[in-house]
Amino acid sequence: MTDAIRPLIAGNWKMNGLKSSFAEFEAMLAGAGDVAAKADLLVCPPATLVGAFADKARGSKVAVGAQDCHPKASGAHTGDLSAEMFKDLGAVAIIVGHSERRADHGETDALIRQKAEAVWRAGLTAIVCIGETREQRDAGKTLDVCGTQLKGSLPDGSTAANLVVAYEPVWAIGTGLTPTAKDVEEVHRFIRGQLTDRFKAEGNKIRILYGGSVKPSNAAELMAVANVNGALVGGASLKASDFLAIAAGC
Numbered sequence: 001m002t003d004a005i006r007p008l009i010a011g012n013w014k015m016n017g018l019k020s021s022f023a024e025f026e027a028m029l030a031g032a033g034d035v036a037a038k039a040d041l042l043v044c045p046p047a048t049l050v051g052a053f054a055d056k057a058r059g060s061k062v063a064v065g066a067q068d069c070h071p072k073a074s075g076a077h078t079g080d081l082s083a084e085m086f087k088d089l090g091a092v093a094i095i096v097g098h099s100e101r102r103a104d105h106g107e108t109d110a111l112i113r114q115k116a117e118a119v120w121r122a123g124l125t126a127i128v129c130i131g132e133t134r135e136q137r138d139a140g141k142t143l144d145v146c147g148t149q150l151k152g153s154l155p156d157g158s159t160a161a162n163l164v165v166a167y168e169p170v171w172a173i174g175t176g177l178t179p180t181a182k183d184v185e186e187v188h189r190f191i192r193g194q195l196t197d198r199f200k201a202e203g204n205k206i207r208i209l210y211g212g213s214v215k216p217s218n219a220a221e222l223m224a225v226a227n228v229n230g231a232l233v234g235g236a237s238l239k240a241s242d243f244l245a246i247a248a249g250c
């Protein structure tokens with residue numbers, strides 16, 4: 001980690017976890033003290049577990065977040081959940097614009113921007129995800145794609161307190177593949193430039209996470225790349241020992 005920004009290791013449990021997963025989360029809480037000196041820790045379980053996890057984590061070194069929200073605070077939106085509801089449960093952050101939601105639900109940059117604004121309305125931090133597909137990378141469009149997503153998805157008024165950007169190459173998610181450190185450095189440098197162009201000095205303080213097949217074995221190398229201020233971890237965040245080992249690599 002070359003930057004002065006305190007790293008954030010965020011776990012995205014995606015559509016995984018039942019009440020029986022509680023023990024794994026308790027193991028994370030039990031082991032978090034050792035790594036919390038190095039990094040902030042956040043776990044985003046499925047919506048069904050946010051309340052129970054937040055209750056359990058109160059006063060601990062692990063914060064709890066959610067994985068998506070509706071742009072509105074309340075209303076006739078069957079099956080949807082608002083940022084205010086997650087705040088009520090004790091969440092401090094919400095992931096928006098994950099590529100799985102962009103792909104599975106056709107979410108656009110404009111909608112993701114509205115969701116990020118909804119997260120702010122509730123007083124929480126938005127973790128906005130961007131990243132290119134394999135085809136886009138092979139076509140040399142990675143920076144164009146990320147630039148367009150950043151421009152469209154980030155609301156005006158982004159600060160280090162209300163925004164985290166997560167760069168997740170779609171082809172690296174859940175595949176065991178990762179970009180080279182040089183490729184990660186190039187994209188994170190580009191993102192930093194976009195953030196400072198738009199948000200001036202504040203853009204230098206906003207955390208930029210890398211996500212996509214982060215594991216204990218590659219975390220230290222990835223976290224050492226310039227402008228990588230932590231990780232958004234999927235599969236490896238389901239296991240306390242792996243999640244904490246990744247944080248220890250900061």
Ligand SMILES: O=C[C@H](O)COP(=O)(O)O
Nearest residue numbers: 012173174212213234235
């Ligand atoms: O949100 C997390 C990412 O999609 C990364 O998932 P992964 O660590 O399982 O590749």
